[in-house]
Amino acid sequence: MPLELHISLANLHNNLRFFRQITKNSAELSAVVKSNAYGLGITKIVPEMERFGVRSFFTATISEAVKVRSCSRKSEIFTLNGFDFLNAKTYKKFKITPVINNILEAQKFIDAFDQTHEVAIQLNTGMNRLGLNKQALFENLDLIKKLPMNLILSHLACADDISSDENINQRNLFNELCQVLPKVRQSFSASHGALLGTEFHFDMIRPGVGLYGGIKNSGLKGVIQIKVPVLQSFIINENMQVGYNFTYKATQKMTVATLAMGYADGLPRILSNNGKLFYGNIPCPIIGRVSMDLVTVDISNLPEIPQHLCVFSPEYEVEDFAKDCKTISHEVLVNFGERINRVFSG
Amino acid sequence: MPLELHISLANLHNNLRFFRQITKNSAELSAVVKSNAYGLGITKIVPEMERFGVRSFFTATISEAVKVRSCSRKSEIFTLNGFDFLNAKTYKKFKITPVINNILEAQKFIDAFDQTHEVAIQLNTGMNRLGLNKQALFENLDLIKKLPMNLILSHLACADDISSDENINQRNLFNELCQVLPKVRQSFSASHGALLGTEFHFDMIRPGVGLYGGIKNSGLKGVIQIKVPVLQSFIINENMQVGYNFTYKATQKMTVATLAMGYADGLPRILSNNGKLFYGNIPCPIIGRVSMDLVTVDISNLPEIPQHLCVFSPEYEVEDFAKDCKTISHEVLVNFGERINRVFSG
Numbered sequence: 154m155p156l157e158l159h160i161s162l163a164n165l166h167n168n169l170r171f172f173r174q175i176t177k178n179s180a181e182l183s184a185v186v187k188s189n190a191y192g193l194g195i196t197k198i199v200p201e202m203e204r205f206g207v208r209s210f211f212t213a214t215i216s217e218a219v220k221v222r223s224c225s226r227k228s229e230i231f232t233l234n235g236f237d238f239l240n241a242k243t244y245k246k247f248k249i250t251p252v253i254n255n256i257l258e259a260q261k262f263i264d265a266f267d268q269t270h271e272v273a274i275q276l277n278t279g280m281n282r283l284g285l286n287k288q289a290l291f292e293n294l295d296l297i298k299k300l301p302m303n304l305i306l307s308h309l310a311c312a313d314d315i316s317s318d319e320n321i322n323q324r325n326l327f328n329e330l331c332q333v334l335p336k337v338r339q340s341f342s343a344s345h346g347a348l349l350g351t352e353f354h355f356d357m358i359r360p361g362v363g364l365y366g367g368i369k370n371s372g373l374k375g376v377i378q379i380k381v382p383v384l385q386s387f388i389i390n391e392n393m394q395v396g397y398n399f400t401y402k403a404t405q406k407m408t409v410a411t412l413a414m415g416y417a418d419g420l421p422r423i424l425s426n427n428g429k430l431f432y433g434n435i436p437c438p439i440i441g442r443v444s445m446d447l448v449t450v451d452i453s454n455l456p457e458i459p460q461h462l463c464v465f466s467p468e469y470e471v472e473d474f475a476k477d478c479k480t481i482s483h484e485v486l487v488n489f490g491e492r493i494n495r496v497f498s499g
Numbered sequence: 500m501p502l503e504l505h506i507s508l509a510n511l512h513n514n515l516r517f518f519r520q521i522t523k524n525s526a527e528l529s530a531v532v533k534s535n536a537y538g539l540g541i542t543k544i545v546p547e548m549e550r551f552g553v554r555s556f557f558t559a560t561i562s563e564a565v566k567v568r569s570c571s572r573k574s575e576i577f578t579l580n581g582f583d584f585l586n587a588k589t590y591k592k593f594k595i596t597p598v599i600n601n602i603l604e605a606q607k608f609i610d611a612f613d614q615t616h617e618v619a620i621q622l623n624t625g626m627n628r629l630g631l632n633k634q635a636l637f638e639n640l641d642l643i644k645k646l647p648m649n650l651i652l653s654h655l656a657c658a659d660d661i662s663s664d665e666n667i668n669q670r671n672l673f674n675e676l677c678q679v680l681p682k683v684r685q686s687f688s689a690s691h692g693a694l695l696g697t698e699f700h701f702d703m704i705r706p707g708v709g710l711y712g713g714i715k716n717s718g719l720k721g722v723i724q725i726k727v728p729v730l731q732s733f734i735i736n737e738n739m740q741v742g743y744n745f746t747y748k749a750t751q752k753m754t755v756a757t758l759a760m761g762y763a764d765g766l767p768r769i770l771s772n773n774g775k776l777f778y779g780n781i782p783c784p785i786i787g788r789v790s791m792d793l794v795t796v797d798i799s800n801l802p803e804i805p806q807h808l809c810v811f812s813p814e815y816e817v818e819d820f821a822k823d824c825k826t827i828s829h830e831v832l833v834n835f836g837e838r839i840n841r842v843f844s845g
Contacts, residue, residue, distance in 0.1 A: 188763035213792035446559035
């Protein structure tokens with residue numbers, strides 16, 4: 154069998170339903186599908202979300218937006234990384250809505266478009282990454298008001314920390330800045346922000362990682378599983394060594410399996426002698442260095458030589474895997490490589 | 500401008516020439532092109548290498564091998580991850596040579612093929628990852644000798660450590676095992692092994708990472724550069740914070756640029772508050788967390804607001820970048836994402 158990433162569309166639907174329910178029907182549910190829908194595959198995920206009723210999608214870049222348009226004729230598509238004005242015609246041709254992040258982009262948009270092509274604007278409420286800050290907004294209010302905007306958005310820096318005062322501070326500033334702008338839809342929260350409560354929802358929430366099983370929460374379900382084929386198994390004796398630079402030495406006789414997944418597939422090298430794969434609920438420790446295309450694990454505890462092992466288990470989800478990789482779910486999801494076959498199930 | 504990965508074919512040629520020269524014309528120069536030619540792109544790299552005279556290519560998987568065949572009609576193509584016997588017809592159809600790693604694969608090959616389709620076999624000389632070990636080989640010598648083999652190979656575990664005795668131990672075992680096998684081509688070394696000296700070259704070397712600029716060596720040149728577009732720049736004052744979880748706080752007034760590359764593109768999150776981008780030779784420190792699609796850097800020291808910054812500099816190559824990421828060049832190269840436009844120059 155090939156290396157496979159299995160995606161449960163039923164659990165994706167569960168997660169969409171969860172986010173719709175927590176809005177209490179007072180906010181639109183949009184979806185972030187940048188980085189190829191967090192590695193799951195835009196062309197399958199976007200139509201599935203549309204069937205569920207999602208009407209607005211967020212990408213990072215214009216080329217991703219064009220890909221979304223290729224599988225979604227009617228939806229609104231926003232490019233979070235701004236207005237790539239050298240590609241102005243592409244926005245027009247594919248009916249893509251740029252997110253204006255600064256004054257230069259605003260001016261270029263006005264120069265390039267008539268008033269029929271709408272835009273979103275992003276406000277910088279403290280994260281200092283993208284968007285118009287208070288000063289830039291107030292100094293250029295006449296220009297900004299010329300934009301045919303249909304959405305105002307901002308982004309929380311500390312949404313995953315429910316105790317952070319910064320969330321309140323950013324929200325207060327967002328409210329203050331929206332006062333001087335046209336009364337159009339307002340969007341403030343991605344997945345973690347949406348979980349902070351309805352007072353963070355405004356008119357539209359835009360979850361990403363939570364939809365794809367990257368957040369542990371009683372209402373959200375895991376969406377992906379990776380099945381890793383066993384290529385070979387063998388016995389090694391005490392003192393035999395395994396993998397690059399012989400970083401593992403057996404302390405006793407053991408059974409080792411070599412599997413067809415490596416760091417090129419998103420099993421990071423930091424899991425060398427540290428991570429594990431699963432046979433059901435039974436963990437099989439990674440021994441030695443993770444290679445580019447291969448990983449070796451200790452399967453001495455298993456009742457049989459398996460055909461494949463799994464990356465996740467019911468008790469070991471994307472967020473747990475991310476912790477072992479010393480990162481967050483988002484980086485884990487987008488790193489699962491092109492070589493892995495995506496397999497969708499209902 | 501879009502995010503671009505520039506690939507110098509002239510420097511790729513330089514590196515091919517380097518490996519050909521160190522063999523003193525006594526060994527064939529093949530090339531490892533797994534993981535989409537280490538992220539550079541199989542369909543462009545393989546024909547380029549063929550023009551240089553490379554006749555044999557190594558992939559990890561059968562699907563990669565089919566991709567190589569799509570752009571190379573005549574070359575030999577080997578699948579290092581073994582013989583995927585459920586796909587036996589694919590090997591036949593596309594004239595792909597499996598590397599037999601174990602007895603099961605050997606038996607399946609004999610069952611599936613007549614004697615006209617050749618194979619390679621891999622010997623496990625101590626790395627304990629893939630291949631036939633001494634015991635398996637001797638116990639099944641009759642079976643193995645039935646294989647119409649055209650290449651015997653093995654792989655070094657510690658080739659990047661020139662002082663390691665393990666290199667000699669593995670080579671001695673390789674020589675010993677080859678004694679009992681047909682007199683066909685023998686291949687033992689990838690890039691680092693080839694650098695150990697001609698006594699490690701046997702009949703064919705098979706460099707990978709060294710071809711693509713991943714090894715610092717006076718004879719090898721950097722092959723890639725990444726140009727990262729600046730989306731926005733702005734001034735922040737003392738005590739203002741930047742990025743997710745506000746992990747950066749300015750100690751003075753400074754100029755910040757936000758650029759369109761994030762961990763989805765292979766700028767790992769571990770570079771948060773740690774890595775740098777370059778304006779020529781001038782480093783611009785990454786401040787705050789690297790996001791999925793964006794990174795913020797301090798550009799206070801620059802003479803102008805740049806249109807783009809670079810990931811590498813003449814003094815900061817792939818291997819230096821990898822060290823800052825606490826990994827090796829290989830993982831860095833294969834992680835540069837699909838969203839980056841590949842741009843080839845002569």
